[in-house]
Amino acid sequence: MMNPSSPQPGTAGAPVAAAAGDYKVAVTEQRTGQILVFDRNDPFTDHHVRWSFSTGNAPGWTHPFEVRFRDTRRYGAIALMTFGKPGEGRAGIVNVTAKNHLTRSDLLWTARITSYPHSIERVPHAGTVVVAGSRDRLHVFGPSSSDPATLKEVQTLTFTKAHAVLWDDQNALLWVTGGKVIRTYRVEGTLRAARLHRHGPDITIAGNGHDIQPDYARPGTLLVTDSHHVYSVDKARRAVRIVARMPYVKSYVRHARGQAMWTADPDIDDSVWGGSTVHFSSGGDRSRPGAQIYKARIYTTLFH
Template identity: 80%
Template sequence: MSTSQDSSGAAAAATYQVAITEQRTGRILLFDRNAQWTDANVRWSFSTGNAPGWDHPFEIRFRDTRRYGMIALMTFGRPGEGRAAIVNVTSKAHLTRADLLWSARITSYPHCVERVPDAGTVVVAGSRDRLHVFGPSSSDPATLKEVQTLEFTKAHAVLWDDQNKLLWVTGGTVVRSYRVTGSMRDSRLVKHGPDIKIAGNGHDLQPDYSRPGTLLVADSRHVYSLNKATRALTTVASLPHPKSYVRHANGQAMWTTDPNAEDSVWGGPTVHFSAGGDRTRPGAQIYKARLYTTQFH
């Protein structure tokens, strides 16, 4: 990896857990970072059975709710047929589609999903140029229905910023922010501030847990640090086709890449760590790796 990131990225990792979206088997798997990533060491999982529209998991992230405790937000699918879904993480260790709290068919190839606390809003980034805004009629996610659809070129990632009360989105060659007005079924996104230009196709947005006040943005070949207050970008890494990138609070970076951009597989078998100790599942197709946390920054 060619990188200009600071030397704190080489700090030894604390023990924490990592969730991966494994597209070959249609599963989301949670492991201890320092364990061997074998089936015997799976701490939590969600399995789709690779049903139509549920294959190829693209996103997993964890959020806290007053009603259910921890939930998982997930997206799946192929071009023209996909799903966004919510499941209660605290119910049991190994879940399937029978355990869902909510799901919706998304035909714009959904790559990411986020929840806006208090408003109850759920936003799905459809990589075929759409943002889908869902609002509930109560605290039950089963009442979510689509209330707004916005055009956004190649929308790949969406992230709630609880410090500035903004929803950040990236896709194509821009990063954009929105205010969320209203709540529940009256929730709407309103563009806020100037667009931020990036070099390639935006793929991922994550907090930088080692640097509150900044986000990490991954495009086709770069990772940037974005200052949320000034909107200034700094390149922190050059990587071949990064699909996800995040930094732990202790400074260690974790990322996934597409090792062969010419084939139809969007991930490889390995999750990389700046402190070493990469983790590999032979034969796996890992699109994203996420820290097991509900924190926004």
């Protein structure tokens, strides 16, 4: 069983070379209802799948939107995932190290989410799990112990078009984007007493906020996407600058070695939310014919 890659952050503000790296990439493949992990430099074919989670496209489990890998004391690496369609979705957690190919029978925890769940994150010190429902809310789940099976919803906050959540372990903040807003929250309390509280002024962006990722090449900054832009966000100064313009970008991240990776919707007029290609700034793109790839993630448990 593979271990999550651990890219080492570079120096904030230093020039970053776009070197092709050898790391693992997780994709959310919506046509087949799978999350698939590949080596970045391998073909993205069935033969080269290193790890997978398959839903069977069961009701509520269609269209994987998010996958995040996080460390826990109890299980080691876990995967947090969201799936679904408007009115019927799921959030779930699996033990990554259990075996190479998992299904819904391997879930440690799952919850029905009717607000079209697009993203999920775990706040480690609190044991809290936060799900962004892209219609209009944030769902906060707290456990009664270290067992994810004890998670239950303890708070619901209004957040129109909430699309992405990310924990910032450097500043102890939860970052959220949706609509034309980037917002931060403090997490106070632990387990089922954990609650989110708004912190600091909102940051305004031009389009519909879609994704938040660390910039592993520049600690202290985040990468945020909307319908037509990629932004670099200085976490300490809450300052935003545009680093790329591209249509309908769904996810964007930069490896510690400087290589950028992104996904986009090649045809906004169809009913599919992604394409068959994961794009890289160097070293060649990777395609999976017939796939509908929504997001691509660096396979790591690091927050920055």
